[in-house]
Each structure stands twice: as C-alpha cells, then as structure tokens.
Amino acid sequence: MRRAATVPCRACSAELAEGARKCHRCGVLQRDDVRCPHCGAVADAAPHPELIFACEACGGPRVPQDDAILRSKGGETAALRRAEAARSSRARWTAVGLGASALLAMTLGTLGIAGLLFGAGVKLAVAATLLATPLVLLLATAVGRVRARTHDLRPSLDAAWQAAAADLARGAASSFGAADLARALRVDEARAEELLALLDATDIVRGDVSADGELTFRPTVAPRVRVDVPVEPSGDAAAELDAQREAEAHAEARADGRPETRAGKAEG
Numbered sequence: 001m002r003r004a005a006t007v008p009c010r011a012c013s014a015e016l017a018e019g020a021r022k023c024h025r026c027g028v029l030q031r032d033d034v035r036c037p038h039c040g041a042v043a044d045a046a047p048h049p050e051l052i053f054a055c056e057a058c059g060g061p062r063v064p065q066d067d068a069i070l071r072s073k074g075g076e077t078a079a080l081r082r083a084e085a086a087r088s089s090r091a092r093w094t095a096v097g098l099g100a101s102a103l104l105a106m107t108l109g110t111l112g113i114a115g116l117l118f119g120a121g122v123k124l125a126v127a128a129t130l131l132a133t134p135l136v137l138l139l140a141t142a143v144g145r146v147r148a149r150t151h152d153l154r155p156s157l158d159a160a161w162q163a164a165a166a167d168l169a170r171g172a173a174s175s176f177g178a179a180d181l182a183r184a185l186r187v188d189e190a191r192a193e194e195l196l197a198l199l200d201a202t203d204i205v206r207g208d209v210s211a212d213g214e215l216t217f218r219p220t221v222a223p224r225v226r227v228d229v230p231v232e233p234s235g236d237a238a239a240e241l242d243a244q245r246e247a248e249a250h251a252e253a254r255a256d257g258r259p260e261t262r263a264g265k266a267e268g
C-alpha cells in the first residue's frame with residue numbers, strides 16, 4: 001500500500017506531495033494566499049532576468065512568498081506597482097519608438113525613390129525635412145522615455161524587495177537566519193544576507209550570535225514593545241513616588257510640629 005503523503009492537484013488531479021507549492025504537471029499553484037498584486041491571479045512567480053521574479057500570469061514584477069509563516073503582509077505592493085508602472089510605460093514607449101522608426105524608414109525610402117526618379121531638388125529636400133523631422137523627434141522622445149523608465153525600474157524593484165523583507169522580519173515570531181529568509185523569498189543566501197544587512201542597518205532587525213556561532217536575526221519591534229510597556233506603568237510609578245513624598249512630608253511636618261496642610265503645599 002502506498003503512503004498517503006500525496007494530495008491531488010486542484011486543477012488536474014495529478015498526485016502531488018503534501019504541501020507542494022505547485023503542480024509539476026499543469027503548473028497550477030496549490031496555494032490561495034499567493035496572489036499577484038497586479039493582476040490578482042493566484043499565479044506563481046518565475047525567475048526573470050530583469051525583474052528578478054515575474055508573475056506567470058501577467059508578467060509583472062513579483063516578490064515570491066514561499067513560507068506560510070515567515071512572509072510579508074504586502075508592504076512591497078506599492079513599490080511593485082511603481083516598478084510595474086515603469087515597465088508598462090517602457091513597453092508603450094518601446095512600441096512608439098518602433099513605430100516611429102518604421103515610419104521614418106518608409107518615409108526616407110519613398111523620398112529616396114522619388115529623388116532617383118525625379119532628381120533631388122529643393123522641393124524634395126523641403127518635403128524630406130517636413131516629413132522626417134516630427135518622426136525623428138518622436139523617436140528621440142521614445143528613446144529617452146525608454147531609458148528613463150529602465151532607470152526607474154531598478155530602484156522600485158530594490159525598494160519592493162527591501163519592503164517585503166522588512167515586512168516579513170517585523171512579523172517574525174522568533175529569530176531567523178539568512179537561510180530562512182532565503183527560503184521564504186526564494187533567493188540565494190548571499191542575497192538574503194544582503195537584505196538582512198540592510199534591515200540591520202535600518203534597525204528593523206538586530207543580529208545575535210547564537211551559542212553555536214550562528215548569526216540569527218530578530219525583529220527590533222518585540223524588544224521595543226517590551227521597552228514601551230513599562231512607559232505606561234511609569235505613570236503609576238510617578239504617582240507612587242508622589243504618594244511616598246507626600247507621606248514623607250507629612251511625617252516631616254509632624255516631626256516639626258508644623259500644620260500638615262502647609263507642609264503638603266510647600267512640598268507640592
């Protein structure tokens with residue numbers, strides 16, 4: 001008898017190992033909590049040369065969330081949307097640039113043929129200038145926009161990954177290492193260490209060296225809460241101190257034989 005460690009794929013019923021992220025046969029994601037912030041599809045993210053990871057449904061930039069517990073609450077969404085806006089704007093300007101260069105080639109070709117047939121004259125030169133100039137300007141604008149959007153893309157992606165890692169770290173219930181972060185965000189340990197160094201530098205996590213020499217990180221939020229908690233009782237502590245002072249004043253007043261009310265006022 002087979003061990004019952006398999007579950008059927010939600011789409012094609014292929015037998016999958018329990019807890020499998022994705023069907024090996026049809027590719028459908030077996031989890032509902034991994035939703036694309038751009039297209040809303042429950043689709044996986046695949047490695048991408050420029051976007052690092054891209055949605056398998058819409059192609060938008062994504063940060064994988066592979067751990068059910070150690071995961072972001074969506075802090076990266078805004079930066080991912082900025083990156084996606086840059087990417088789609090770049091795609092539009094690329095299309096405009098390609099269109100302009102095709103039109104320019106056609107125009108110059110036609111004028112060249114006209115020049116060969118009727119001889120190159122002033123009229124032809126004027127026609128060439130009038131027709132080609134707007135296309136050249138449009139092409140130059142498109143090239144500039146494509147460059148600018150490419151330039152915008154990387155900082156947004158970096159911001160998204162940092163936000164995801166920060167969000168994940170803030171929600172961490174216990175300390176975690178680079179290997180845990182690498183697994184949760186589907187990156188290599190070097191990249192996870194880079195992200196952790198940034199989180200450490202911005203005081204989101206604090207590094208601890210465990211007894212066995214392993215570097216682990218814990219969110220600074222938890223200690224901060226512990227520090228903040230006594231702030232509230234400190235009001236009580238202050239009241240207690242006041243009461244103590246008042247009692248001392250009373251005792252002093254009694255010892256001096258002064259009226260208590262005046263001593264209380266003098267001390268207050």
Ligand SMILES: [Zn+2]
Nearest residue numbers: 009012023026
């Ligand atoms: Zn399947």
Ligand SMILES: [Zn+2]
Nearest residue numbers: 036039055058
């Ligand atoms: Zn998508």
